[in-house]
Amino acid sequence: xxxxxxxxxxxxxxxxxxxxxxxxxIYNLHLEGRLPSDFxxxxxxxxxxxxxxxxxxxxASISKYSSSTWDEKQWQTLALKIHYxxxxxxxxxxxxxxxxxxxxxxxxxxGNGNYLYYMALAPHLFTPIAENLKLHNMTAGESGWRRxxxxxxxxxxxxxxRKLNNTLSAVFDEENIYRIDHYLGKEMLQxxxxxxxxxxxxxxLWNKRFIDHVQISARESDxxxxxxxxxxxxxxxxxxxxxxLLQMLALMAMEPPLKADPDTIRTEKLKLLNAVHxxxxxxSKSNLIFGxxxxxxxxxxxxxxxxxxxxxxxKLAVNNSRWQGVPFYLQTGKKLEDKLVKIxxxxxSPPSFYFGDPLEGVYKERSDLINLLTLKVQPxxxxxxxxxxxxxxxxxxxxxxxxDFCQPCAFMINTPEAYExxxxxxxxxxxxxxxxxxxxxxxxxxxxxxxSQHRKSLGNFxxxxxxxxxxxSAADMLIRDGRHxx
Ligand SMILES: NC(=O)c1ccc[n+]([C@@H]2O[C@H](COP(=O)([O-])OP(=O)(O)OC[C@H]3O[C@@H](n4cnc5c(N)ncnc54)[C@H](OP(=O)(O)O)[C@@H]3O)[C@@H](O)[C@H]2O)c1
Numbered sequence: 249x250x251x252x253x254x255x256x257x258x259x260x261x262x263x264x265x266x267x268x269x270x271x272x273x274i275y276n277l278h279l280e281g282r283l284p285s286d287f288x289x290x291x292x293x294x295x296x297x298x299x300x301x302x303x304x305x306x307x308a309s310i311s312k313y314s315s316s317t318w319d320e321k322q323w324q325t326l327a328l329k330i331h332y333x334x335x336x337x338x339x340x341x342x343x344x345x346x347x348x349x350x351x352x353x354x355x356x357x358x359g360n361g362n363y364l365y366y367m368a369l370a371p372h373l374f375t376p377i378a379e380n381l382k383l384h385n386m387t388a389g390e391s392g393w394r395r396x397x398x399x400x401x402x403x404x405x406x407x408x409x410r411k412l413n414n415t416l417s418a419v420f421d422e423e424n425i426y427r428i429d430h431y432l433g434k435e436m437l438q439x440x441x442x443x444x445x446x447x448x449x450x451x452x453l454w455n456k457r458f459i460d461h462v463q464i465s466a467r468e469s470d471x472x473x474x475x476x477x478x479x480x481x482x483x484x485x486x487x488x489x490x491x492x493l494l495q496m497l498a499l500m501a502m503e504p505p506l507k508a509d510p511d512t513i514r515t516e517k518l519k520l521l522n523a524v525h526x527x528x529x530x531x532s533k534s535n536l537i538f539g540x541x542x543x544x545x546x547x548x549x550x551x552x553x554x555x556x557x558x559x560x561x562x563k564l565a566v567n568n569s570r571w572q573g574v575p576f577y578l579q580t581g582k583k584l585e586d587k588l589v590k591i592x593x594x595x596x597s598p599p600s601f602y603f604g605d606p607l608e609g610v611y612k613e614r615s616d617l618i619n620l621l622t623l624k625v626q627p628x629x630x631x632x633x634x635x636x637x638x639x640x641x642x643x644x645x646x647x648x649x650x651x652d653f654c655q656p657c658a659f660m661i662n663t664p665e666a667y668e669x670x671x672x673x674x675x676x677x678x679x680x681x682x683x684x685x686x687x688x689x690x691x692x693x694x695x696x697x698x699x700s701q702h703r704k705s706l707g708n709f710x711x712x713x714x715x716x717x718x719x720x721s722a723a724d725m726l727i728r729d730g731r732h733x734x
Pocket of ligand 1: 262265293338367368401
């Protein structure tokens with residue numbers, strides 16, 4: 249079935265997201281022949297510039313950020329479909345010329361009547377833009393569809409998220425609102441459900457009887473770069489935990505959906521998210537660590553006495569019969585030693601077993617024999633299973649061995665960037681890889697409750713060295729439980 253084309257309007261078409269992610273994704277789709285022929289693009293910003301200037305700027309970013317090699321001939325055909333329109337979109341008086349421009353563009357590219365509005369600008373602009381689109385009859389038409397893509401974070405807390413959702417729901421039907429969590433477009437996240445439910449060997453073990461604990465880590469070696477103004481307002485909780493980490497947790501731990509359709513999967517994720525809470529604290533030892541790297545307050549556009557967390561680690565419980573008593577340890581942070589995203593499932597140890605040399609009659613008790621299943625999300629996607637074997641030629645030595653599946657090595661294809669898949673999904677009207685409002689609401693309820701717990705502990709931060717593994721208290725949280733971060 250061919251993908252329906254549309255005119256994609258990027259509000260914030262000159263910004264960082266448009267340059268680093270959206271334009272390269274569109275270029276890759278075009279190169280792969282997956283962009284519909286009746287597709288066109290209108291970038292919006294306040295600065296004045298011509299179509300040809302805008303095209304040149306995008307070309308420079310695409311050649312820098314796209315995973316594909318530059319193809320001048322292909323670019324020239326795509327460039328003809330790209331336009332720029334300048335206007336401050338807070339103000340209603342700017343909408344008539346804007347509407348004329350995007351309609352002309354749609355007619356030029358085939359007149360399918362489909363419009364995709366992408367909100368790639370600061371969240372405080374989402375509401376005035378949505379309201380103005382409605383005021384100017386741009387949210388419904390006699391033919392075609394009108395869909396809106398909203399970048400994360402969806403709101404700043406529960407109450408602002410509810411307000412934003414109320415505004416959007418008054419303008420667009422729920423089926424036309426696409427709330428982005430671009431992690432849902434990552435190959436390995438889509439693979440989680442397949443690994444769990446298309447392999448009979450895993451699902452029977454996927455519960456408290458066999459799993460000791462789960463770790464979800466999203467670690468970054470970079471700092472905040474030029475994004476201080478954005479980051480200092482949100483921090484690691486809002487930037488990573490409320491969206492990406494909780495979505496990974498939901499996919500990893502949800503019950504099997506009866507069907508692989510968007511509503512059923514989202515319903516199961518929601519049930520799981522509703523069951524998550526902070527692990528109760530024992531002996532006043534915290535299961536919630538907020539950290540900040542040394543030097544963060546001196547970063548560009550960061551407040552001199554900033555209270556923003558650049559690292560969090562926490563121990564969560566899932567209150568259902570599958571996961572009762574199984575800790576979920578989550579961590580994310582910036583300026584750490586390494587850069588990776590992964591889920592590690594540590595299985596329970598077998599009963600103590602005595603390994604040894606029967607000839608010498610020396611036996612050693614081993615209670616540390618574990619199995620690990622690691623789902624590697626990035627940088628290199630794959631699955632690693634660790635099990636125990638006898639070391640060849642050594643009678644008494646038991647050592648861990650690994651079965652390591654490297655996805656890009658096995659398939660020798662470039663994994664599509666998350667944004668490529670997400671854009672095609674919206675054109676196809678497929679909501680599977682987008683968060684429902686209920687999931688977002690549930691995530692904010694949990695996130696707000698964790699912030700209030702943090703405030704109760706006087707909002708203390710643990711400072712960590714840039715390039716380290718994070719605050720020592722995060723390591724201690726697991727050591728107390730007889731575990732460590734993998
Ligand atoms: N950057 C990322 O990697 C990333 C990742 C995930 C989510 N996000 C989210 O994506 C959104 C955009 O982030 P960004 O980093 O791309 O921001 P950015 O670089 O600051 O870009 C902002 C864009 O908005 C335009 N703009 C600002 N005010 C406007 C107005 N009143 N009317 C029309 N256009 C206006 C700017 O153009 P002019 O300056 O010409 O007005 C510019 O194109 C944010 O919500 C952010 O949270 C970003």
